[in-house]
Amino acid sequence: MNDRKIITVEKISESRREFQEDVVVCETAVTLYVNEVEMVTMICTPTHLRELCLGFLFAEGMIASAGEATAFEYNKNDGLAWVETKNPINIKNNFLKRHIASCCGRGRASFYFINDSDIKPIISELHLHVTEIFSLRSEAERRSELFTATGGAHGAALGCKGDVIAFFEDVGRHNALDKIAGWCLLHDINPGDKQLVFSGRVSSEIVLKTARLGIPVIISRSAPTDLALELAGQLNVTVVGFARGNRMNIYTMGERINCQ
Template identity: 65%
Template sequence: MTDNSYKNKTAVTVKKITAAGRVTQRDVVVRETAVTLYLNDTELVTLVCSPTNLQELCYGFLFAEGIITEPGDVAGFSISASDGLVWVETREPAPAGANFLRRHVASCCGRSRASFYFINDADIEPVASNLRISPAAITALRGETERRAVLFAATGGAHGAALSDGNDILAFFEDVGRHNTVDKLAGWCLLQGIPARDKILFFSGRVSSEIVIKTARMGVPVIVSRSAPTDLALELAEQLGITVVGFARENRMNVYTRCERII
């Protein structure tokens, strides 16, 4: 995978203040840009993101929203990076676009339980997987993802996400938006023809319900994060058959759901 992390950061002048005094020097900050996605000539959404791997981001976003399911669903893709514009044409009409971000409320037969916020998410099936992984393997792979996080190391302002088969890191992306990193992974899997099922998502940020839903649509059974989950994320993860591991740092971790996969 090409290292284009230099495009994701820029130099600025800062005044550093310490107990010893203040000094003017150059520093590096992460770049943030807005990309507007047009679906079949209709403006769909503006994504705030890092300005690299935009094809993976857009494919992954459309996949996560249930608008496309495979690369063949896309008839045309063009991008103007300088203008922050992306155009996607689908081979068939995309009715999901009409429901984009419409709220979905389910009664769940009168029982109090977590439900999906948006109509496009309501068709997601629970993840079925026999994947098992040891804490030692998680620790080793998590360390490898951190070594690849060169943008975070330079700026302190980026999230990272990696996909692993339990032995190696297959892909890794950084972005200013934590959800964008997962979309880029999903888009990469589509474009490379690599199934995400029976894989592990290593993630730097908070595990929210949105991250769980994106992971479930990919079919990934395990999320490992160095941060915390939310309560709704854990309710959804339990329903969707996803193992959530949080606070995975050094040689410790918390397993919140579907603990049987961590052997």
């Protein structure tokens, strides 16, 4: 499979030492060109790359629909991906070029980067019962096959009415979310009544990507940052953290969550 590799490792247990086969997650560098102009190099798991590239462009405010991307190609040998768009994109003026690392994403100096300033607060009538959140969290964990096999991947799921309708894994947590965004674009999904179920830390970047997509609720098994919660409050995003077993913390917009 493209997302994992079998290797031989030395395993030690107390005084016993032996060679055994083990599984590690695959990681590769993909350089994205838009209209023949180099944009960014992403460190990612080499699966669902069309979703990743389109989702990344959407998250950066460069396309608003899948139809704006007229072509996609990927050369595995060279690690190069190309996207053609209907309308020209002025990358030098509209994009702060960054190296995307799998460990920490891009990091932001402030909320109002030029590509973020058009994100609007979410208006949604969505309400969830806590049992739906537990069900979504459990189903996302069940689908985390790459993490189970390697321990080295993040997962992102799109939830609807207690069910997971899309799920992606990647070495980069932001990449997993971009794949969700790309999938929504390609399948013309309205995210306004959906939930993001996430395995990693909820940073400001994750809140901004989620808000741009229009998803009103983030459910994570990990913690949020203070800036993420500040932005979530401004953008009307519900943040649920430490959703593990039958417990969770609700940090923002708790009126969307019902317990009775």
